[in-house]
Amino acid sequence: MVGHAAIREQLAAHRDELPFPAAIAGWDVKVGRDATGDAAVWVWIVLHDDLVSQVWPLQTRDEMRDQVRDLVTHAAAPIEVQVYVRFRSESEHKGIVGEDWAG
DSSP, rough: OOOOOHHHHHHHHTTGGSSSSSGGGEEEEEEETTSOOOOEEEEEEOOOOGGGGOOOOOHHHHHHHHHHHHHHHHHTTTTTOOOEEEEHHHHHHHHHTTTOOOO
């Protein structure tokens, strides 16, 4: 299974290709197995609180989600993984994972 460091590296290398890269505070990546037992990667795209509205239109989020799925799939190759992409504001994410989160 691909490690979360390789995925974070791939996401960071292509950050500027995503819509509104300035809105991205960072990523949180988890690698494991989903409820069906398939290899899976969860990516939370963490957005700066004051820039969430730039990314929030559905079309923009769908485009960003598709690009992140492609990047993760490429990083995981040749292993097939299910990729789950979610969005959180930076303050929401820190409230969940702790103030030490640094993106």
